[in-house]
Amino acid sequence: MAGIVSYGSYVPYRRLKRAAIAQVLGVPATKGERSVASFDEDSASMAVEAVREALRNAHGGAVGALFFGTTTPPYAEKLNAAIIAAAASLPSEIRAADLTGSVRAGLAALMQAADAVGSGTSLAVAAMADCRLGAPEGKAEQANGDAAVAFVVGSDNVIAEIEASASFTREFLDSWRAPGERFPHSWEERFALTQAYSPLLGRAIQTVLERAKVAPSDLAKVVIDTPNPRAIDEVARRMKLEPAKIADSLALTVGQTGTPHAGLMLANLLPAAKPGDRILVVSVADGADAMVLRVTPAAASYKPARSVGGMIESKGDVSYGNYLKWREILPTEPPRRPDPERPAGPPMFRAERWKFGFVGTRCKACGTPQLPPQRVCVKCKAFDQMEPYSFADRTGRVATFTLDRLAYSLNPPTVNVVIDFDGGGRFLCEMTDCEPDKVAIGDQVEMTFRRLFTADGVHNYFWKARPKR
Amino acid sequence: MASKGIKDRVAIVGMGCTSFGEHWNKSADDLLVEAAYEAYKSAGVDPNDVDAYWLGTVGNLSGLTLSGPLKIPYKPVTRVENFCATGSEALRQACYAVASGAYDMVMAIGVEKLKDSGYSGLVISDPPNDGTLGSMTAPASFSLLAPAYFKKYGLDSDKGKDVLSRIAWKNHRNGAKNTKAQFQKEVPLEVIKNSPKVADPLGIMDCSGVSDGSAAAIVVRAEDAHKYCKNPIYIKALSFVAGPGEGHLSPDYDFTTFPEVVASAKDAYAQAGVTDPREQISMAEVHDCFTPTELVLYEDLGFSKRGTAWQDVLEGFFDLEGKLPVNPDGGLKSFGHPIGASGLRMMYEMWLQLRGEAGPRQINEPKLGLTHNLGGAPGRCVSFVSVVGRNLG
Numbered sequence: 001m002a003g004i005v006s007y008g009s010y011v012p013y014r015r016l017k018r019a020a021i022a023q024v025l026g027v028p029a030t031k032g033e034r035s036v037a038s039f040d041e042d043s044a045s046m047a048v049e050a051v052r053e054a055l056r057n058a059h060g061g062a063v064g065a066l067f068f069g070t071t072t073p074p075y076a077e078k079l080n081a082a083i084i085a086a087a088a089s090l091p092s093e094i095r096a097a098d099l100t101g102s103v104r105a106g107l108a109a110l111m112q113a114a115d116a117v118g119s120g121t122s123l124a125v126a127a128m129a130d131c132r133l134g135a136p137e138g139k140a141e142q143a144n145g146d147a148a149v150a151f152v153v154g155s156d157n158v159i160a161e162i163e164a165s166a167s168f169t170r171e172f173l174d175s176w177r178a179p180g181e182r183f184p185h186s187w188e189e190r191f192a193l194t195q196a197y198s199p200l201l202g203r204a205i206q207t208v209l210e211r212a213k214v215a216p217s218d219l220a221k222v223v224i225d226t227p228n229p230r231a232i233d234e235v236a237r238r239m240k241l242e243p244a245k246i247a248d249s250l251a252l253t254v255g256q257t258g259t260p261h262a263g264l265m266l267a268n269l270l271p272a273a274k275p276g277d278r279i280l281v282v283s284v285a286d287g288a289d290a291m292v293l294r295v296t297p298a299a300a301s302y303k304p305a306r307s308v309g310g311m312i313e314s315k316g317d318v319s320y321g322n323y324l325k326w327r328e329i330l331p332t333e334p335p336r337r338p339d340p341e342r343p344a345g346p347p348m349f350r351a352e353r354w355k356f357g358f359v360g361t362r363c364k365a366c367g368t369p370q371l372p373p374q375r376v377c378v379k380c381k382a383f384d385q386m387e388p389y390s391f392a393d394r395t396g397r398v399a400t401f402t403l404d405r406l407a408y409s410l411n412p413p414t415v416n417v418v419i420d421f422d423g424g425g426r427f428l429c430e431m432t433d434c435e436p437d438k439v440a441i442g443d444q445v446e447m448t449f450r451r452l453f454t455a456d457g458v459h460n461y462f463w464k465a466r467p468k469r
Numbered sequence: 470m471a472s473k474g475i476k477d478r479v480a481i482v483g484m485g486c487t488s489f490g491e492h493w494n495k496s497a498d499d500l501l502v503e504a505a506y507e508a509y510k511s512a513g514v515d516p517n518d519v520d521a522y523w524l525g526t527v528g529n530l531s532g533l534t535l536s537g538p539l540k541i542p543y544k545p546v547t548r549v550e551n552f553c554a555t556g557s558e559a560l561r562q563a564c565y566a567v568a569s570g571a572y573d574m575v576m577a578i579g580v581e582k583l584k585d586s587g588y589s590g591l592v593i594s595d596p597p598n599d600g601t602l603g604s605m606t607a608p609a610s611f612s613l614l615a616p617a618y619f620k621k622y623g624l625d626s627d628k629g630k631d632v633l634s635r636i637a638w639k640n641h642r643n644g645a646k647n648t649k650a651q652f653q654k655e656v657p658l659e660v661i662k663n664s665p666k667v668a669d670p671l672g673i674m675d676c677s678g679v680s681d682g683s684a685a686a687i688v689v690r691a692e693d694a695h696k697y698c699k700n701p702i703y704i705k706a707l708s709f710v711a712g713p714g715e716g717h718l719s720p721d722y723d724f725t726t727f728p729e730v731v732a733s734a735k736d737a738y739a740q741a742g743v744t745d746p747r748e749q750i751s752m753a754e755v756h757d758c759f760t761p762t763e764l765v766l767y768e769d770l771g772f773s774k775r776g777t778a779w780q781d782v783l784e785g786f787f788d789l790e791g792k793l794p795v796n797p798d799g800g801l802k803s804f805g806h807p808i809g810a811s812g813l814r815m816m817y818e819m820w821l822q823l824r825g826e827a828g829p830r831q832i833n834e835p836k837l838g839l840t841h842n843l844g845g846a847p848g849r850c851v852s853f854v855s856v857v858g859r860n861l862g
Contacts, residue, residue, distance in 0.1 A: 370719075428603065429603060
């Protein structure tokens with residue numbers, strides 16, 4: 001039976017305290033803080049983090065499909081899943097698609113992955129990420145958060161079987177955004193809550209539990225992902241669920257992350273789940289998707305390197321002013337420097353493995369790793385004796401560094417570091433997600449896939465260093 | 470394998486140098502014409518006497534940039550570019566052309582008109598690329614030297630900053646005595662040390678300025694030199710190397726040296742017969758684009774032993790009155806860095822000093838001078854070193 005083989009989650013490093021928004025705008029503050037994608041992140045780059053983490057723990061066959069769910073795709077036309085596949089060094093023979101238009105695209109991606117496995121694909125990846133905007137002073141700006149999650153689905157070494165699923169689709173007006181608009185609109189809340197979300201949740205849950213032949217009392221945990229948190233209380237009451245069984249909505253620590261949210265809540269509870277546990281996951285928006293998972297004995301020995309909880313703990317604040325600049329809600333004085341030039345198509349095509357996969361070379365004659373890829377060895381000068389060598393998962397140490405205050409950045413100063421990789425290889429690059437005044441020679445760093453800038457509508461993705469999280 | 474050099478085979482018999490600064494009312498054409506005509510006059514020659522030209526400039530793509538404004542009548546004009554060492558590269562090519570016997574008299578000239586761009590600092594654009602090249606600014610690239618040097622030789626950041634500030638202070642002090650400099654004022658140490666940060670630990674006063682300027686030299690065979698002037702200066706060595714960029718690829722490089730400079734200095738000293746540069750070189754113009762560059766250059770050029778240049782700095786060894794004055798004209802720090810002109814501007818100071826024409830900056834009886842020009846960044850750069858002298862032999 002198809003099920004989850006591995007998973008990876010990503011919560012960006014920065015947090016915006018809701019009180020900090022309220023203080024600037026003079027609006028009522030809600031509790032807690034929300035996660036904020038950095039100025040150099042977007043849905044695709046965050047999804048890459050989650051997918052890489054998930055793939056590290058996936059075994060048993062080739063990845064044959066990748067589905068990317070998001071309502072905030074970096075490109076409206078151009079396959080965003082292809083960026084993720086390239087950055088995760090997935091094979092080119094792969095079915096890949098972007099699923100978008102609704103935050104329900106997250107569970108839709110997971111279901112598509114399961115269907116692909118059901119029809120013979122060894123492993124299928126479901127990635128989901130969002131970096132949603134809310135207009136200043138609105139509820140969504142405070143309530144939302146940014147995150148990504150990914151699941152590798154397969155039929156061997158499964159840690160959580162998908163016992164049953166159910167999907168409903170309804171046409172109704174609650175939340176919408178036209179092409180070209182930055183902020184979503186929403187209808188009056190009571191309408192969707194009473195006429196759409198509550199009835200849809202009820203039907204989806206009833207149907208999926210019947211299909212799985214599971215009673216509500218048999219459930220160990222319930223993940224309810226809804227745009228309106230009041231719907232959760234109503235479902236819990238109707239199903240007579242103990243509050244402890246309701247999964248943490250992450251509202252106080254991360255925020256409502258949209259497309260990845262159901263998956264993120266699931267990833268958050270999986271480490272504590274016990275073999276035999278049944279988990280109900282339901283997501284409602286423009287309809288509803290639901291599934292029942294059964295945790296297998298294999299889950300007991302599954303050890304993810306990163307957990308949602310760990311990601312929530314690893315954080316640094318961003319001011320509301322910087323948040324507004326990062327999202328380009330607040331225009332700023334342009335620098336007295338030329339605009340960055342868009343990267344060129346043919347060189348990017350030639351350098352796909354390097355630029356997206358961070359694959360360098362190693363000299364077969366002397367064993368020296370080097371990056372970017374070389375033809376003549378820097379050490380022994382052997383000619384064309386190179387083999388591909390990935391630096392994406394290698395850690396390194398800062399050899400020297402500088403804080404560049406002249407370079408244009410949405411988050412000055414730009415921290416540049418010279419990294420010496422464990423196992424060999426040196427690279428000079430930008431360091432992100434760090435506190436500039438704390439950077440020191442000898443700091444341990446790891447690599448992260450980021451969007452450096454956008455020019456002429458071309459997003460320039462490449463890798464940066466960050467302090468090990 | 471070594472460069473053989475052309476010691477004492479060619480001589481500079483005339484030079485010109487515009488003032489460097491914000492020439493809002495002068496174009497690159499104006500600056501070229503002024504530097505060229507000053508050089509013609511200095512050598513006492515007619516423009517028609519010059520057989521060929523080498524133009525160093527980064528902004529323009531052909532010899533027409535020079536032949537047009539000077540109305541050079543159907544003669545070879547070669548435009549050269551080699552990063553920030555462009556001006557020195559023009560001189561090197563010109564000298565070799567004379568030494569080869571191909572021409573009797575040539576001119577090397579460099580120009581840059583930076584203040585028209587409207588940008589802060591230097592801007593050099595890359596060819597179409599894959600977007601992975603990074604975009605470090607020049608001060609950031611060179612500031613990588615500072616923490617590495619401080620750590621290696623046990624200087625705390627405050628002491629390190631004192632050393633860097635002392636270098637800028639010395640160069641501005643020299644520039645204050647130079648009417649052609651962009652900045653002709655001494656700057657107090659405290660102002661330098663506390664200047665606003667550009668690329669930590671470098672402040673704005675650790676950086677050379679942005680200016681416009683042009684400089685030119687007329688080169689002939691050494692045996693012809695006295696036909697044109699009583700006191701020519703003789704080329705003892707010209708060395709130029711381009712590094713393989715190992716510093717950005719290999720952890721062996723520790724950002725406390727420029728191996729390219731070490732190689733070009735070694736080559737130049739061999740050509741010139743210099744065995745003890747700290748004792749034999751009377752003065753030097755070096756590429757002080759940023760203060761840590763000059764600090765590291767002292768060691769790479771063999772003026773100070775490894776790890777001791779900072780002590781020499783604090784003891785005034787490189788001051789105008791010191792044992793080995795460096796950047797007596799004020800350096801890039803006082804002149805700014807109009808790229809194509811800088812290497813020839815350095816040579817212009819050698820021309821003045823070796824001929825006893827440096828006025829309030831005059832060094833007592835200098836015999837051998839060195840110019841050093843660098844382009845690129847620590848780990849990946851080109852380096853030029855020349856040695857010039859007052860006498861043959």
